[in-house]
Amino acid sequence: MTVGREGAGPALIEVDNLTVSFGRLRAVEEVSLTVAEGEVCALVGESGCGKSTLAYSLLSMVPPPGVVSSGEVRYRGRSVTRMSRKQLNEFRAADVAIVFQAAMNALNPVLTVGRQVEHILSSHPDAFATAGEGREYFERLLQLVRLPPGGVWGSYESRLSGGMKQRVAIAIAMLLRPSALVLDEPTTALDVLNQRLVIDILRDLHETLGTTIIFVTHDLGLVAEMAERVAVMYAGRLVEVGTVDEIFYGSRRHPYAKALIEAIPSVVRDEALIKSIPGQVPNLLDLPRGCRFGPRCELARPACAEAEPPLVSDRDGHSVACYVANEMLERAVVAP
């Protein structure tokens, strides 16, 4: 069983007790998370908490020397972790696509956008009845990402602005009509106007194409605006999974999630009240005993330093890994 939400659509992606290691360092540890079909899910946490590693593992794309040391990722019940290279090539284009962080550098600098699109279409000849249909679909995607169809096709990356590159990268990722799009920090490197555009575009993709969206961010403002569900990571582990309402306004919250939210300028009106979270993410090779957030937590008690708190779900599927927060929970069900 994985942490999910009752009443949501069927599971599209299931992360089942996943641990991803770089040598002795566990960048992702025992993470279980279900993303339902059509959902918009945000992955948040400070830098170094394992968000990108978890995002890459959804497509079995963790860079070497990273390895999945336990658990697996499933897509519609099929193990992605065990796919062959050939199966992965098909899966990554047609089922789950990714837009990397700083997509500015993801486009091939020596090919025009049009040549890249044609290359993808010719290596997936079954995706459309004809290559012309594929090109037409790409033009529709360009409209969706607010780019003039004619203006981009013959362009090289160097001719496009950062915001345009990011939008072209989204259109290319969507070319073979994947069910889900994973985006790592989609707005981080952009100016405010382009951030706004990308948010509107992702919303459109979700609404008009029904695309399931999983995005990594440290921008909690973006989360409030876009996501339905939020998974909060701390030092490689999930510490809270819930709806935006539960995470932002709920009565039972992980102290780390609460601290992240209180550090958002737009949530705290009075600048003087913005709290930065004291201390820093621990070295993953030298973790504190018990709760890894313990040393930074204002609610920590001696018992917190004894054992890692389990992720405990309530009946709505809201999950929190904190002894103090969970004390108030009646009829707790322990998530595995």
Ligand SMILES: Nc1ncnc2c1ncn2[C@@H]1O[C@H](COP(=O)(O)OP(=O)(O)O)[C@@H](O)[C@H]1O
């Ligand atoms: N290629 C790599 N080799 C060694 N360690 C890595 C590699 N990639 C990530 N890590 C480590 O894994 C942890 C999580 O990194 P990452 O997933 O990039 O976090 P985030 O995206 O939340 O900033 C960090 O401690 C980082 O140093």
Ligand SMILES: [Mg+2]
């Ligand atoms: Mg990252």
